[in-house]
Amino acid sequence: MNNSSQPGAALHVLIIGAGFGGLGLAIQLQKAGFRDFLILEKGREVGGTWRDNSYPGAACDVPSHLYSFSFEPKTDWSRKFAPQAEIFAYQQHCTDKYGLRRHIRFECEVEGAEFDEASGTWLVQTCNGERYRARALVSACGQLNRPAWPRIAGLEGFKGELFHSARWNHDYPLEGKRVAVIGTGASAIQFIPQIVPKVARLSLFQRSAAYVIPKPDRIYKAWELALMRHLPWLQKFDRVLKYLQHESRVLAFSVFPPLMKLMQFRFRQHLARGIADPELRQRLIPDYPLGCKRILISNDFYPALARPNVDVIDQGIREVTEDAVVSSYGQRHEVDAIILGTGFTATDFLAPMSIRGLGGRDLNEAWREGAEAYLGVSVSGFPNLFILYGPNTNLGHNSIIYMLESQFPYVLDGIRALGGLRYLDLKPDVQRHFNQRLQQDVRHTVWEQGCNSWYKTADGRNTNNWPGFTFSYRQQTRRLELDLYECTR
Secondary structure, three states: OOOOOOOOOOEEEEEEOOOHHHHHHHHHHHHOOOOOEEEEOOOOOOOOHHHHOOOOOOEOOOOOOOOOOOOOOOOOOOEOOOEHHHHHHHHHHHHHHOOOHHHEEOOOOEEEEEEEOOOOEEEEEEOOOOEEEEEEEEEOOOOOOOEOOOOOOOHHHOOOEEEEHHHOOOOOOOOOOEEEEEOOOOOHHHHHHHHOOOOOEEEEEOOOOOOEEOOOOOEOOHHHHHHHHHOOHHHHHHHHHHHHHHHOOHHHHHHOHHHHHHHHHHHHHHHHHHOOOHHHHHHOOOOOOOOOOOOEEOOOHHHHHOOOOEEEEOOOEEEEOOOEEEEOOOOEEEOOEEEEOOOEOOOOOOOOOEEEOHHHOEHHHHOOOOOOOEOOOEOOOOOOEEEOOOOOOEOOOOOHHHHHHHHHHHHHHHHHHOOOOOEEEEOHHHHHHHHHHHHHHHHOOHHHOOOOOOOEOOOOOEOOEOOOOHHHHHHHOOOOOHHHEEEEO
């Protein structure tokens, strides 16, 4: 790092990212009496994933009462599953209510951070040349912030309109256009039903079919909203019910995978109802066990694929030419636009930032064989660094907000401990034992039943998912135990 412009006095806490993790921690810092903190946000507004993913039909697949902070309940969600615009507005409401804007620097992307052992502080450099110094550094970048672009020959030479679903071009009119959609993940199943009525033709290129089950979604009735407004505990009660209902799914994911047979039945039923053509139905049956990849929920995806202006192409893509997508069998599909529904680089946790810990050790290098951290939060050799929604804290069955709220007290404990210390660094064997046990637990889950997914690195290591109950994670993170760390005074 070049030292041309030395930063001023050290901040107490520097947070990278103003999504749910960064905002929630900032609110908890304020409640705990900390005022000396800053959030660096690369975008122009808060929101993270919910700011970026504004594609048509974008919505959450966790119920709205569960996908919101417990300390900032909202009783007037319009639907059981909140649409993107409402979640984004909720994040802005939290930001304004708790006066966080004065603590946020927008359009300020972090390039790198380096730990200075002598002072026990992190030196942080941004892409626009600003430099900051902080006692504690918190990464709240999440796992879904960098769109994954597929490696397809000729893609960059395509002359039509090309964009990723997480960078939706709202200025491009899709009416009457021939559109190729590449990918059938959680985003694609939401935007395809919205654009199919507009386009002349939609060619969907699926590498592997997804399991899609019904979404128990509907608009809240006026009387329900009135009731929750007058009796706010009803919202809390519904939140607990939804939590228990979702938590019970872990039994099928991790404890007893044969329970998946019940969901398999629901999937088959849902597919049969949505797709009448037996040949198309056959092509929409996945070739891997249910739950091995993310299970998707939608009521309108299958009916959309059954429309006459939709082709489902389940061959690979050989190349993209100036005006067409060519399948691996050599069929040319001429298109005006290509929309990528290819997800995110979820296993590259803090890339492209360069994070250097003790002795100048690079975090991306330390994680070359797959990211790992103690409780997903602390990494040995990187003192005073805390990660929110880090390695192995993603879920296949419940709300990430619950996991973040479990991490906040742990991180706060660490920040408080720095009051009397220069730095605290996780002991290497604590991290090693924790991750050996975690990877053993992952082996018994449905995610290891023989498929590639965004939960895994290229060589098959699951670096994303928590393999157990979320309440057991909360139990483990309720306080930071200093004897697991090397404490340097």
